[in-house]
Amino acid sequence: MKKVQRYLALLLAALMVISFTGGCGNKQDVKTDAPESSALFKPGTYTGEGEGIHGNIQVEVTVDENKITAVKIIKHDETPGVSDAAIKKIPEDIVKYQSIAIDTVAGATVSSNGIIAAVTQALQKSGADITKLQKKPDKDDVASGEAIEKEADVVIIGGGGAGLSAAVSAHQNGAKKILVLEKMPKVGGNTIISGAAYNAVDPKRQKAQGIEDSVEKHYTQTYEGGDKLGKPELVRTLVENAYPGIEWLESMGMKFQDEVFTVLGALWPRSHKPVDPLGTGYIKTYMEYIEKNSGSIEIMLDTKATEIIMENGRAVGVKATGIDGEVVARANNGVIIATGGFGANVEMRDKYNKIWPSLTNIKTTNHPGATGDGYIMAEKVGANLIGMEQIQLLPMGDPETGSLSGNIEQGVENRIFVNKDGNRFVDEGARRDVMTKALFEQRDAYMWVILDKHSYPTGDTKNNFNETIDELVNKGRAYKADTLEELAKEISVNPENLVKAVEEFNKNVETKSADEFGRTLYKDKIDTAPFYAGARVPTVHHTMGGIEINTNGQVLDKSGNIIPGLYAAGETTGGIHGANRLGGNALVDTVVFGRIAGKNAATIK
Template sequence: MKSIFNRALCILLCVAMIFTVTACSGNSATPQAGDQDGKFKAGTYTASAKGMGGDVAVEVVLTADKIESVKVTSHKETPGIGDLPIEQLPEKIVEIQGLGVDTVAGATITSNAILAAVTDCLKQAGADTDALKAIKGDAAQKAEDVSLDADVVVVGAGGAGLAAAVTAHQAGSSVIVLEKMPKVGGNTILSGGALNAVDEGSETAIANKDSVEKHYTQTIEGGDKQGDPELVRTLVTNAWDGVEWLKGLGMEFKPGVFTVLGGMWPRAHKPVDPVGTGFFNTYMKYIDANDNIKVMLNTKATELVVKDGKVSGVIAKGETGNKVTLNAKKGVVLATGGFAGNVEMRQKYNTKWPKLDDSIKSTNHSGATGDGILLAETVNAELVQMENIQLLPMGDPKTGSLSGNIEQGVENRIFVNDEGDRFVDEGARRDVMTAALFEQPNNHMWIVLDSHDYPTGDEKNNFNESVNELIAEGRAFKGETLEELAAKIGVNPEKLSAAVEDFNKHVDGKEKDSFGRTLYKDKIDKGPFYAAPRVPTVHHTMGGVKINKDAQVLDKNAKVIPRLYAAGEVTGGIHGTNRLGGNALTDILVFGRIAGAAAAQAK
């Protein structure tokens, strides 16, 4: 009897344990979930998907028949880029009760990550996700056509456009900025934030043996003397004044200077805020605090209005397809960026590179399609040096973006190919480095450096990423020794060690580098060691609309087109065949301010 009782008790305990384990497993997979008696199995669900900077995690709360809430609970997306989809997409999914939500232009990867994670949650809840993807919501009703007046109209809300807008407003003009994308920022917000400027006479410039004249000479020579000397002189002599102007608006920079890739000399200033967000935090703070200056998003300029031989306004297409007419009482500024994102245009003008088809990706945002250049052509503007297209050797192998670049400065890293050999002066011009990369196996290389740049691994690179984060995502690799690192990236360990040894013996200046390298700081001798993959990517189009030193657009007869100004990458003739790293943000700042001031004074 006792044996039967014990056996029965054992069976009851086992059954109880099975129920307990089953209940716990259900709660772990779908917390608070209940039975499915409607469209969803009610409960709270979580999932994540790969974004630009890592995993994007979401939480979705469902009732039996409703998507109650969607939240992005964690992410590592770039500030100023991923913010918009993180803010808008969850709200839109709840609003339409479906997944047929458009991605946010310029932030497609982040948008797709959010949609993928939410879809995962809904699948967990037993939903018909195909049916939910078909739900698009009500189409926006077409707004009425509108006509607005301002002293100055700026086309493009990137770095050049907002520099022009703020300057024009400071000069007493009312300003309207048009931006075809759903956010401000352009390429500037994607940049590493490096801005070349020489504070001549400062201790830093003296210690680095730098000067405005040296900046001028290196810019001219770096572009094979094709840059317009007057424009280059304007660029370098007004650079530091631009930095002080930004500081006066409240923008902060880190102390010291560094050499950015292809910058040729340590004169790049780095903002405190990550990537290019500091510029727009500064500009938008000013714009939000002042009257008579506004930004119109999702509004694409389609025509320049000319009256009595003068540019007098812009016609644009609004978000709902309505016509928007902007009447400029004084002047119009084109600041629409370049055409690196327009495969057709870059193939049309390319004369230098093996190919620039869609197999070669770009660092640029999706709106960099040359719109302003095409607009300027309609009013007979002269285009110059359109064939001068810059590539970098620093593209992410999957996206072409600059994110994942582990370098902190030029001086402390080397490049090796897939065999483990150095192949170029890593402090050379950008076009020289990229041309050399095209000659390597698979057009692929590895950046190699050590713990001088990452003492803990948590330090941020120029794109607000730590090497530890990149390693966790499989975008960078770590080895306690060079041999371990070589094994992880698949290169010959003897060749990698020889490449590092060759670099190290030149740091002391005892021997000249066979590739001609001259920029050094620390030896690569402090483990752990790090590496990250890179490929060629289209970065900057140096050709564009021809301007003079006052940012006035010139026609094909070299005459000024009255009341039309241009600044930034939409212009051509400043950088020549090759732009120095760090000079783009200088360009948009200097000529953006000049264009804004000139437009505010136009008659």
């Protein structure tokens, strides 16, 4: 089994140029003729380029006559944390298997393909027969020998936001040995690709902006926003521990921006935005702590948990399958399930969906590993599942991928939605389910987000997903014009309707009064060129139902009794958000209940 230390640095933004970079900067391609007939390559060092998420990835490939000896990434602009696993693993696998037909890294497909394309280009310069290098490598079968035995005070299933929060918390509360089992090739889960908004009543930041708020208001909006289907004691625990969660993260070095905003569906301006892009700040913070305490906290990647081990009615460990065979991890104190939701599992979505039209062909914002493994394991040991039909959709999916990337909105107050006719159709500050249901009623379930220079003062201003507006426009994922009429032509909507929609919105910005849709959240008018538009469609985002827990994070059985030694945290749990999760409450969930589960798994005997 590869040591975890090889993976820990993957998610640190400070190490974006990892060991592949070296001092190779501006080497010129070696000028060569075709290789000798008996050789596979003309020995030398060659460079190549391939397209990544945020521009070209440049590689340097070294070959001798018969093999690829090294692949180095010499330049890239990929998002820290999200693409790091691909940047490390793809070059390693190409050298290991002597093939360019290697598997891409789940969750970093574009970066993976960009690296492969760059290596292919470099190898072409060496005179290689590319068709020979496109043969799928024969990989070793999973070892069938004796199981790998592990022992820890706390065993955690899942290395996303909740799982890593729990790992740090368990260590801070006295656990001497913590083991995290993560089935994906990288940690981060949905947290690392999220918009990263974190709701908390924050007297200092909100007061500076003239925002009145209270924990009680956050509680009421969360509880009533979920149609009062959340368990009041869990909702109370969430909101009361939200700001202490920020203080905890900041104590470990995480930084948030000074101003709060209103993320989509948050209902109030209390959303905090990290300084680091997407959700990388959370994962980076946890991983820096874990790296400093690597002797106590171990992470096993590519290790899929399959079963919770029970003895005398108590959870005492986990069985898993890793790249080197079966793993049996014994837990002295407790087991924590933090496997996320099932948004990426179409079969499970169809099984539990009772609210939406068929979700079979609806894409998702989730990472590929969000397949509901935790629910299956928990239910097999008697855990109660609640609210499984409560599946949250967003009106903010990319039309091609369903992901949140490419979304041009910066906050609720400064943009409107229009349909293909150029007309508004909903309160853009409403609940997520309200907005999505309204979008389904529009032609082709398709809308445009409209905003202006107030949201993007310069072309290099980034959205919440680390993409500049110029980058999005250049790739055809957003549209830009100097007038609304020109913008309407760009996106093929009725110019008169679009102009009227914006004019009516601007009138309400002046009066701050509720409009015909009931909207009350405003800040700036949409009146300053350039104007921008971005297309969006419905997408599966969050599963509110899951494993029932109490305020200690302990898993409950179907009779409401505690299952000793078993805890759960994050999206895999149910009973917190009810029928609708407020935007910005998911990261709070991972932090608050991850901390609670970690602490109690370390201390409750």
